Amino acid sequence: MYVAVKGGERAIENAHAWLAEERRGDPTVSELSIAQIREQMTLAVNRVMAEGSLYDPDLAALAIKQARGDLIEAIFLIRAYRTTLPRLAGSNPVDTGAMVVSRRVSATFKDAPGGQILGPTFDYTHRLLDFALMAEGEAPPAAPTAPADPVAVPHILGFLDRDGLIEAATPSDLTPPDLTREPLELPADRALRLQSLTRGDEGFVLGLAYSTQRGYARNHAFVGELRIGTVAVEVDIPELGFAVEIGEIELTECETVNQFKGSKTEPAQFTRGYGLTFGQTERKAISMALVDRALRWRELGEDFTGAPAQDEEFVLSHCDNIQATGFLEHIKLPHYVDFQAELELIRSVRAAAFSQMEAAE
Amino acid sequence: MTNKDRREWMGLLARSAPDSLAALIGPLPQHSFARAPEIGAVMVRGRAGGTGAPFNLGEMSVTRCTIQLADGTVGHAWVQGRDKAHATRAAIVDALMQGATADEVRGRVLVPLAEVAARRAATRRAKAAATKVEFFTMVRGED
Amino acid sequence: MNMQPISGGFSNAPLQSATAFRAVLQAMSRPGLWQAIDGAAPPAPLSQASGALILTLADPNTPVHLAGTLDCDAVRGWITFHTGAPLVAAQDADFAVGAWDDLQPLDRFAIGTPEYPDRAATLIIELDGVPAANARLTGPGIDGEITAFCPGDRPTAFPLGLDLILTDGARIMGLPRSTGLEFL
Numbered sequence: 001m002y003v004a005v006k007g008g009e010r011a012i013e014n015a016h017a018w019l020a021e022e023r024r025g026d027p028t029v030s031e032l033s034i035a036q037i038r039e040q041m042t043l044a045v046n047r048v049m050a051e052g053s054l055y056d057p058d059l060a061a062l063a064i065k066q067a068r069g070d071l072i073e074a075i076f077l078i079r080a081y082r083t084t085l086p087r088l089a090g091s092n093p094v095d096t097g098a099m100v101v102s103r104r105v106s107a108t109f110k111d112a113p114g115g116q117i118l119g120p121t122f123d124y125t126h127r128l129l130d131f132a133l134m135a136e137g138e139a140p141p142a143a144p145t146a147p148a149d150p151v152a153v154p155h156i157l158g159f160l161d162r163d164g165l166i167e168a169a170t171p172s173d174l175t176p177p178d179l180t181r182e183p184l185e186l187p188a189d190r191a192l193r194l195q196s197l198t199r200g201d202e203g204f205v206l207g208l209a210y211s212t213q214r215g216y217a218r219n220h221a222f223v224g225e226l227r228i229g230t231v232a233v234e235v236d237i238p239e240l241g242f243a244v245e246i247g248e249i250e251l252t253e254c255e256t257v258n259q260f261k262g263s264k265t266e267p268a269q270f271t272r273g274y275g276l277t278f279g280q281t282e283r284k285a286i287s288m289a290l291v292d293r294a295l296r297w298r299e300l301g302e303d304f305t306g307a308p309a310q311d312e313e314f315v316l317s318h319c320d321n322i323q324a325t326g327f328l329e330h331i332k333l334p335h336y337v338d339f340q341a342e343l344e345l346i347r348s349v350r351a352a353a354f355s356q357m358e359a360a361e
Numbered sequence: 362m363t364n365k366d367r368r369e370w371m372g373l374l375a376r377s378a379p380d381s382l383a384a385l386i387g388p389l390p391q392h393s394f395a396r397a398p399e400i401g402a403v404m405v406r407g408r409a410g411g412t413g414a415p416f417n418l419g420e421m422s423v424t425r426c427t428i429q430l431a432d433g434t435v436g437h438a439w440v441q442g443r444d445k446a447h448a449t450r451a452a453i454v455d456a457l458m459q460g461a462t463a464d465e466v467r468g469r470v471l472v473p474l475a476e477v478a479a480r481r482a483a484t485r486r487a488k489a490a491a492t493k494v495e496f497f498t499m500v501r502g503e504d
Numbered sequence: 505m506n507m508q509p510i511s512g513g514f515s516n517a518p519l520q521s522a523t524a525f526r527a528v529l530q531a532m533s534r535p536g537l538w539q540a541i542d543g544a545a546p547p548a549p550l551s552q553a554s555g556a557l558i559l560t561l562a563d564p565n566t567p568v569h570l571a572g573t574l575d576c577d578a579v580r581g582w583i584t585f586h587t588g589a590p591l592v593a594a595q596d597a598d599f600a601v602g603a604w605d606d607l608q609p610l611d612r613f614a615i616g617t618p619e620y621p622d623r624a625a626t627l628i629i630e631l632d633g634v635p636a637a638n639a640r641l642t643g644p645g646i647d648g649e650i651t652a653f654c655p656g657d658r659p660t661a662f663p664l665g666l667d668l669i670l671t672d673g674a675r676i677m678g679l680p681r682s683t684g685l686e687f688l
Contacts, residue, residue, distance in 0.1 A: 056443070058442075082402060085420070087401065087420070088402065088403055090403065093407055093415045096407070097412075100486065102489050104489075117494075119489060144491040145488055146487060146491040146493070148487050169411065169412045170414075171412055174414060174415060178417050180417075190416070191414055191417070192416075195417045235403055237437065237439060239437060245372030246375045246440060247375050247376060248376050249405065278419055
């Protein structure tokens with residue numbers, strides 16, 4: 001029997017009211033502004049933009065405020081909002097070689113042209129809590145400056161490429177498939193995998209990347225180059241007939257140099273993994289590059305070892321935290337009818353078993 | 362006016378902060394909307410390996426607008442973010458730059474915006490340069 | 505600058521596109537009956553109805569094919585400015601607009617795939633006045649049968665097939681792929 005259940009409206013309204021009050025917290029503590037979140041919780045904002053798949057720092061900050069700091073909830077809000085926006089155009093591919101870098105390091109070449117630029121990194125901090133931040137301190141002194149070389153900082157892997165030591169990344173002008181417009185079909189090409197990874201959950205992609213380092217589809221990754229900085233976004237404006245810059249975004253790019261392949265006919269070459277993410281999100285970009293490389297086993301003629309990071313169906317179906325949390329969290333919502341059916345089934349099975357036992361006695 | 366000039370000023374207007382443009386442009390000339398300011402998204406693309414085949418990276422919010430001045434000149438704007446007034450101002454400057462007062466508008470609006478943009482980029486570069494590692498090699502070996 | 509391409513769009517897009525969309529829904533769910541659709545003032549030779557259909561249905565993700573005399577600068581510029589839809593060859597089109605003869609042969613258009621029957625083209629057929637009824641229509645949305653004018657037969661392999669929308673001035677008539685056609 002199916003029983004339609006109605007009700008709970010008042011309970012839900014009151015729950016929302018309490019949620020709003022809890023979100024605000026103690027009213028004697030001053031309220032956070034969107035600008036404060038955007039400027040001081042920047043890396044959270046960046047993560048929400050990357051996984052929400054919408055570059056808009058103010059909206060990401062608003063989502064974080066509304067979600068009480070639950071970043072997956074904030075990403076959910078951004079994903080929901082972006083579906084309301086008409087898609088006006090696709091950009092020309094951004095030129096990360098022309099990036100104005102704030103950070104650029106290579107683990108493979110000490111003396112790379114353009115140098116090792118540390119940027120605002122946590123890498124060399126001591127991970128000791130700074131209790132001075134607990135007191136409301138003054139603004140830190142301005143960061144030191146030094147005369148800059150205005151020339152563009154070239155891609156380090158370009159040098160290996162020029163000597164034929166690494167597989168080429170051959171340009172094309174194909175319009176890439178779009179996960180948000182067409183249902184995912186497997187096998188997916190690399191463009192679809194990269195789109196899926198860049199909006200995938202940081203924790204999930206990090207875990208997979210770590211698994212490749214620990215031996216599940218090991219691919220010996222070196223960070224050939226990691227760069228963070230701003231690039232211009234250019235769009236072909238149909239009414240003008242030429243391309244115009246529509247703004248500037250911050251990106252993190254990671255290129256890995258991986259174990260080489262070679263055969264009797266082909267000389268040995270290094271292979272590549274690639275990560276590119278919105279904002280300053282380097283853990284994610286490095287993870288993405290490692291997983292991208294692991295997923296390329298087929299095109300590079302490697303063996304499928306059964307490792308999760310090599311399994312496209314596994315990775316692409318599970319890396320999206322909004323899909324994951326939607327399906328996971330729905331099980332806490334009413335399943336009264338489903339459960340009633342199970343309950344009746346188990347009762348009848350038990351009743352049958354008891355009557356058999358009685359008959360046997 | 363060449364397409365290259367127009368590309369340049371449209372890019373500069375798009376990258377400018379709404380407040381800076383609003384402060385520089387002053388009172389707006391009479392205009393009508395051929396396309397009212399519209400907020401939407403642009404799918405940003407990257408290339409696999411930095412130089413390879415394109416892929417979809419994610420969207421960014423953008424506002425576009427087309428205005429027409431009283432003399433019939435049409436101005437377009439596509440600017441990052443969701444600020445309709447900013448898109449309108451950018452489209453008006455685009456139209457003004459095609460007219461007789463282009464030089465005056467360039468001096469009053471575009472040049473200061475370009476200076477702000479250049480200063481911002483220079484500061485960023487200078488801070489980055491200060492974090493550049495200067496390696497020194499320890500002398501070792503037999504002799 | 506030529507102002508032609510940028511005038512003639514919806515003046516109140518949210519309301520007008522919703523009203524036009526309702527007209528398309530009505531046309532497709534009541535095959536054979538004419539529905540009024542307006543709000544657009546496209547450049548000649550595109551009809552008002554086709555203009556409103558394109559403003560309502562096309563966007564940068566829906567390639568449009570222009571057939572015959574419609575494939576001219578004025579119409580191309582207008583569609584590009586107002587919808588951003590790419591203008592393409594027949595085989596790549598989601599929407600195709602033109603006179604019946606100019607759209608031939610119809611087997612150039614996509615009829616969908618068994619996995620994705622929705623990946624089929626919708627043909628917007630420009631009529632100049634509507635001749636007398638020449639076909640008996642049956643199927644979903646029709647109470648029994650109805651007679652209407654239909655310019656010709658179209659390939660069907662239901663659920664695959666082409667959806668047709670006929671236009672005449674500022675009105676439209678739907679002939680979805682689910683409609684059975686029997687010429688009198």
